[in-house]
Amino acid sequence: MHLLKVKGLSKHFGGIRALEDVSFGVKDGAIQSVIGPNGAGKTTLFNCLTGFLRPTKGSIVFREAEITGMPADRISRRGISRTFQNIRLFRDMSVIENVVVAQHPMIRSGLLQAVLRLSGFVREEREVREKAFEYLEFLGIETLAEKSAGSLAYGLQRKIEIARAMATGAPLILLDEPTAGMNPQETEEMMTIIRNLRNIGKTIILIEHDMKVVMGISDRIVVIDHGVKIAEGVAREIRNDPLVIEAYLGKELH
Amino acid sequence: MLLQQIINGLTLGSVYALIALGYTMVYGILELINFAHGEIYMIGAYLGIILLAFFTSVGLTAVSLPLTLLLVVVLAALICSAYGFTVEKLAYKPLRNASRLSPLISAIGVSIFLQNYVMLTQGATDKVFPSLFGSGGFRFLSTRVSYLQAAIIVVSGVMMVSLQAFVMKTKTGKAMRAVAQDKTMASLLGINVDKVISITFVVGSGLASVAGVMVAAYYGLVNYFIGYIAGIKAFTAAVLGGIGSIPGAMFGGILLGLVESLGASYISSEYKDAYAFVVLIGILLVRPGGLFGKAPEEKI
Amino acid sequence: MRPIGGKAERFTKPLIASAWFSLLFLPFRGPEAAGVLFVVLAVSIPLLGAVSDRVKKTGPLRQGLENIGLKSRRFAPLLFAPLLVVPLAAGNYWIDVAVLAGIYIILALGLNVVVGYAGLLNLGFAAFYAIGAYSYALLNTMLGLGFWTALPLAVGITTLAGLLLAFPALRLRGDYLAIVTLGFGEIVRLVLNNWDSLTKGPNGISGIDAPTFFGASLASLPAYYYLVLFFVVVTVFVMRRVVTSKIGRAWIAIREDEIASSAMGISTMRYKLYACAFGAFWAGIAGCLFAAKMRFVSPESFTFMESVMMLCMVIIGGAGSVAGVILGALLLVFLPELLREAQLYRMLAVGCGLVFIMVFRPQGLFGRKNASPES
Numbered sequence: 001m002h003l004l005k006v007k008g009l010s011k012h013f014g015g016i017r018a019l020e021d022v023s024f025g026v027k028d029g030a031i032q033s034v035i036g037p038n039g040a041g042k043t044t045l046f047n048c049l050t051g052f053l054r055p056t057k058g059s060i061v062f063r064e065a066e067i068t069g070m071p072a073d074r075i076s077r078r079g080i081s082r083t084f085q086n087i088r089l090f091r092d093m094s095v096i097e098n099v100v101v102a103q104h105p106m107i108r109s110g111l112l113q114a115v116l117r118l119s120g121f122v123r124e125e126r127e128v129r130e131k132a133f134e135y136l137e138f139l140g141i142e143t144l145a146e147k148s149a150g151s152l153a154y155g156l157q158r159k160i161e162i163a164r165a166m167a168t169g170a171p172l173i174l175l176d177e178p179t180a181g182m183n184p185q186e187t188e189e190m191m192t193i194i195r196n197l198r199n200i201g202k203t204i205i206l207i208e209h210d211m212k213v214v215m216g217i218s219d220r221i222v223v224i225d226h227g228v229k230i231a232e233g234v235a236r237e238i239r240n241d242p243l244v245i246e247a248y249l250g251k252e253l254h
Numbered sequence: 255m256l257l258q259q260i261i262n263g264l265t266l267g268s269v270y271a272l273i274a275l276g277y278t279m280v281y282g283i284l285e286l287i288n289f290a291h292g293e294i295y296m297i298g299a300y301l302g303i304i305l306l307a308f309f310t311s312v313g314l315t316a317v318s319l320p321l322t323l324l325l326v327v328v329l330a331a332l333i334c335s336a337y338g339f340t341v342e343k344l345a346y347k348p349l350r351n352a353s354r355l356s357p358l359i360s361a362i363g364v365s366i367f368l369q370n371y372v373m374l375t376q377g378a379t380d381k382v383f384p385s386l387f388g389s390g391g392f393r394f395l396s397t398r399v400s401y402l403q404a405a406i407i408v409v410s411g412v413m414m415v416s417l418q419a420f421v422m423k424t425k426t427g428k429a430m431r432a433v434a435q436d437k438t439m440a441s442l443l444g445i446n447v448d449k450v451i452s453i454t455f456v457v458g459s460g461l462a463s464v465a466g467v468m469v470a471a472y473y474g475l476v477n478y479f480i481g482y483i484a485g486i487k488a489f490t491a492a493v494l495g496g497i498g499s500i501p502g503a504m505f506g507g508i509l510l511g512l513v514e515s516l517g518a519s520y521i522s523s524e525y526k527d528a529y530a531f532v533v534l535i536g537i538l539l540v541r542p543g544g545l546f547g548k549a550p551e552e553k554i
Numbered sequence: 555m556r557p558i559g560g561k562a563e564r565f566t567k568p569l570i571a572s573a574w575f576s577l578l579f580l581p582f583r584g585p586e587a588a589g590v591l592f593v594v595l596a597v598s599i600p601l602l603g604a605v606s607d608r609v610k611k612t613g614p615l616r617q618g619l620e621n622i623g624l625k626s627r628r629f630a631p632l633l634f635a636p637l638l639v640v641p642l643a644a645g646n647y648w649i650d651v652a653v654l655a656g657i658y659i660i661l662a663l664g665l666n667v668v669v670g671y672a673g674l675l676n677l678g679f680a681a682f683y684a685i686g687a688y689s690y691a692l693l694n695t696m697l698g699l700g701f702w703t704a705l706p707l708a709v710g711i712t713t714l715a716g717l718l719l720a721f722p723a724l725r726l727r728g729d730y731l732a733i734v735t736l737g738f739g740e741i742v743r744l745v746l747n748n749w750d751s752l753t754k755g756p757n758g759i760s761g762i763d764a765p766t767f768f769g770a771s772l773a774s775l776p777a778y779y780y781l782v783l784f785f786v787v788v789t790v791f792v793m794r795r796v797v798t799s800k801i802g803r804a805w806i807a808i809r810e811d812e813i814a815s816s817a818m819g820i821s822t823m824r825y826k827l828y829a830c831a832f833g834a835f836w837a838g839i840a841g842c843l844f845a846a847k848m849r850f851v852s853p854e855s856f857t858f859m860e861s862v863m864m865l866c867m868v869i870i871g872g873a874g875s876v877a878g879v880i881l882g883a884l885l886l887v888f889l890p891e892l893l894r895e896a897q898l899y900r901m902l903a904v905g906c907g908l909v910f911i912m913v914f915r916p917q918g919l920f921g922r923k924n925a926s927p928e929s
C-alpha cells in the first residue's frame with residue numbers, strides 16, 4: 001500500500017522551475033531515496049511535502065487524504081516529519097528539551113491544567129520526558145540530554161534532529177542529507193540508525209549524496225535532475241540507467 | 255490652501271527624510287533601530303543655535319550671513335558626526351555579537367543620556383533661533399513659498415541625491431552595500447567592516463544635524479525633547495519606505511510629511527501625530543515589507 | 555577603551571579619550587567646563603577600565619547566588635517573608651514606591667511573555683496598561699462598578715485588545731512588528747488625549763474608587779500594598795507554571811526557530827496570539843491596580859517612555875527569566891528613587907546605567923548565554 005502518493009507535482013519560483021511534473025509513490029515501511037545533483041530540486045520537494053512551500057501544481061496524498069497546500073504544522077500533526085539540510089535545532093535549549101518540544105501536539109493539558117498542576121498534567125509531563133529520553137537512547141545520545149543543543153558537534157546535532165522528528169510520532173520521516181559533513185564511521189552509524197528507524201515501523205524518504213549509503217539501504221530510488229524525475233527503480237536499475245549516468249557524469253557513479 | 259499645505263508637507267517631509275536616512279543606513283548594516291539617532295538630530299539643532307550665537311558674538315554674522323550659515327551647518331555636521339561616531343564605539347560596538355535586543359536597550363540608554371545631557375547643559379526651557387530671514391519669500395503658482403522652505407527642500411534634495419550617488423558610485427559606498435548584504439562575506443573580501451560601520455554613523459549623523467539646524471531655523475525654537483518625536487516619525491518613515499532602502503527612506507519621509515500636513519488641515523490637527531502611524535499600519539498590512547522593501551523570506 | 559599593549563599607551567589612551575569627550579562637550583558649556591571635564595575624565599577613565607575588567611570576569615548573578623548555597627527554590631520563601639512586614643518597617647514614601655514596583659513587576663512579567671518568551675518585540679506595551687487603567691476608571695466612574703466586578707471586565711477588555719492588535723500585526727516580522735506596536739501605543743495615547751467626551755482628554759478621569767475587601771476599604775497605603783503584593787504573588791505563581799508547560803515551551807521554540815517549530819506541529823500563529831493575549835492580560839491587571847491606587851488616570855502616564863521603561867526592565871533583568879525580570883523591574887523603580895537626592899542627574903545616570911549593563915552584561919543581569927526554558 002502507498003503511504004504517500006505524489007502526482008504531477010510542480011513548483012516554480014518566478015522563472016525557475018524547481019520541480020516539474022514529478023510523480024512517485026512511497027510504500028508503507030519503505031526506505032525511499034531521492035537523489036540528484038545539487039540544485040536539482042530535492043529540498044524543494046521536501047518543502048512541498050511538508051507544507052513549507054505551496055506547490056504550483058499537482059497533488060500530494062498522504063494516508064489516502066489530500067494534504068496539498070496545508071500549512072506545515074498541520075502536515076506535521078498528520079504524520080509527516082522531517083529534518084533540515086541546514087540543521088535547525090532550538091540551539092539554546094537542552095537536547096532533551098528539543099525532543100520534548102517535538103511532542104507538543106500530543107500533550108493534552110492546557111493552560112488551566114498547567115496552572116493548577118493537576119495530576120494529569122504532572123503525569124503527562126513525566127511521560128513526555130521519559131519518552132524523550134527513550135528517543136535519545138534509540139540514537140545513543142542519552143548522555144547528552146542536559147547539554148545545550150547548539151554547543152554540540154555537527155554529527156550529534158543531526159542525530160538530535162532525527163530524535164526530534166521521531167518524537168512527533170509521525171509514521172513518515174523525511175531526512176534531508178543526514179550524512180552531510182560526516183566521516184565514514186559516522187556515516188556507517190547513520191545508516192544503522194536509518195535501518196533501525198525502518199525496523200520500528202517508520203517509513204523513510206531520504207535525500208542523500210553518498211552513493212554508498214543510497215545503494216546500500218534504499219528500497220527504491222527516485223532520481224531528479226533540473227526539477228524533473230528522470231528515473232525511478234531499485235538500486236540495480238538506477239545504477240545502469242543511461243539518463244542517470246549522464247546526469248551524474250564524472251560524479252560518484254562513474 | 256491645498257498647494258500651501260503641500261509645500262508645508264514637503265518641507266516637513268524633507269526633514270523627516272534626512273533623519274530617516276540615518277535610521278535606514280544603520281538598520282541596513284546592523285539591523286539596529288538606533289534610538290539615539292533622533293537625539294543626534296536634536297543636538298544638531300542646538301549646535302545650530304550655539305554656533306550661530308558664537309559667530310554673531312565674534313562679529314562674523316555682520317560680515318557675511320551666508321558664509322556664517324555655511325560655517326554653522328558644516329561645523330554642526332562635523333560635531334554631530336563625532337557624536338554619532340562616539341556613540342557607536344561606546345554603546346553599540348561592544349554588542350556586535352549580542353542578541354538583537356541588547357543594542358536596542360543600549361540605544362535607548364544613549365537616547366535618555368543625551369536628552370538629559372542637553373537639558374542639563376542648555377537648560378530645560380526653549381532655545382530661540384534668531385530670525386535672520388525675515389518673512390522673505392516668493393510666489394510659486396498660486397501660493398507663497400518662504401525662502402527658508404525653499405532652502406530646506408533644495409538642500410535636502412541635494413543631500414539625498416549626493417548620498418545616493420555616494421552609496422552607488424564610490425568605493426566606500428559599495429563597501430557599505432556589501433556589508434549591508436553580508437558582513438561575513440564582506441570581511442572575507444577584505445572590507446574593513448568596523449570602518450564601514452563607523453562611516454555609516456558619521457554620514458547618518460551629519461545628515462541628521464543638517465536637518466536639525468534647518469528645523470531650528472524654520473520653527474525658531476528648539477527643546478531638548480524634539481529629537482524623540484522626530485526620531486519616531488523618521489523611523490516610521492524609514493519603515494514606510496522599506497527599511498534598509500535609501501530611496502525608500504526619502505520617499506517615506508516625504509510621504510509622511512505630506513500626510514501629516516494634509517491630515518492636520520483637512521481632518522483634525524489634534525490627531526496630527528497619529529496619521530503617521532495609521533498610514534504606516536495601513537501600508538504594512540497590504541505590503542508587509544514596506545513600499546520599497548521586500549518582505550523578508552527565509553530560505554529553508 | 556581597555557588598555558592593551560605598551561606602558562605608554564596605557565597613559566596616552568585615557569588622555570586622548572578625555573580630550574575627545576571634552577572637545578565634544580565644549581560647545582555646550584564653554585571652555586572652562588570642558589577643562590574641568592578633561593581633568594575629571596583623565597582621572598576616572600583608568601579607574602573605570604579597572605572596574606570594568608573586574609565586572610566582566612564575574613559570572614552571572616544567578617550563579618553567584620547558587621555559589622553561596624541559595625538555590626532559587628529555597629530562596630523564594632526567604633525573600634517573601636520580609637515583604638510581608640514592609641508596611642510596618644517603612645515610611646509611607648517607600649511603601650508608595652513599593653506599590654509602584656509591584657505594579658511594574660506585573661507589567662514587566664506580562665511583557666516578558668511577549669518579548670522574552672515568544673520573541674515578539676513590542677514597543678507599545680503601555681497601550682495595554684492604559685486600556686486596563688481606563689477601562690477600570692470608566693467602568694467605575696460611569697457605571698459605578700466596584701473593583702472586584704470591574705477588574706475581570708477591564709482585564710477582559712485588555713486581553714481582547716491584545717488579541718485584536720495581534721491578529722493583523724503578527725503577519726509582520728521582527729522590527730516591522732515593533733514599529734507597528736509602537737504606532738499602536740501612540741494611537742491609543744492620542745485617542746485618550748483627544749476623545750474628550752469619553753476620556754476627558756488631557757485632564758484625565760478623577761474620582762475613581764479604591765478597592766474594598768469584604769466591606770473594608772483598601773484605600774490606605776499599607777492595605778493597598780498587601781493587595782498589590784497578593785497580585786504580584788499570583789502573577790509569579792501563574793507565570794512560572796505557564797512558562798514551564800507546553801505553552802511556555804512552544805513560545806520559546808517559536809522564539810528560537812519558527813520554521814522548526816511548525817515542523818514540530820506547533821501552530822506558530824496560534825501561540826503568538828496566546829502570547830499577545832496573555833501579556834495583555836497582565837497589563838490589564840496592572841492597569842486596574844494603577845487606576846485604583848492613583849484614583850485618577852490621565853494619558854500622561856502611558857507615554858512611549860513608559861513602554862520603553864517596561865522593555866528595559868525585561869531586558870536588563872534577562873529576557874525570558876521570571877526572576878530576572880522581577881529584578882529588572884525593582885532596579886528600574888528603586889534606582890531613580892535612590893538617586894532622588896541627585897534629582898537633576900538621575901536620568902543621566904539611568905541612561906548611562908542602561909548602556910553599562912548592556913555592554914557588560916548583554917544577556918541581562920540574570921540571563922545566561924544559553925537561556926533554557928526554565929523560569
Ligand SMILES: Nc1ncnc2c1ncn2[C@@H]1O[C@H](COP(=O)(O)OP(=O)(O)O)[C@@H](O)[C@H]1O
Nearest residue numbers: 013016018037038039040041042043044045553
Ligand atoms: N525559496 C526559494 N526561492 C527561490 N528559488 C528557490 C527557493 N528554494 C529553492 N530555489 C531554487 O530551486 C532550485 C532547487 O533548489 P533545491 O531544492 O534546494 O535543490 P537541492 O536540494 O536538490 O540541492 C535551485 O535553483 C534553487 O535556487
Ligand SMILES: [Mg+2]
Nearest residue numbers: 042043044085
Ligand atoms: Mg538540498
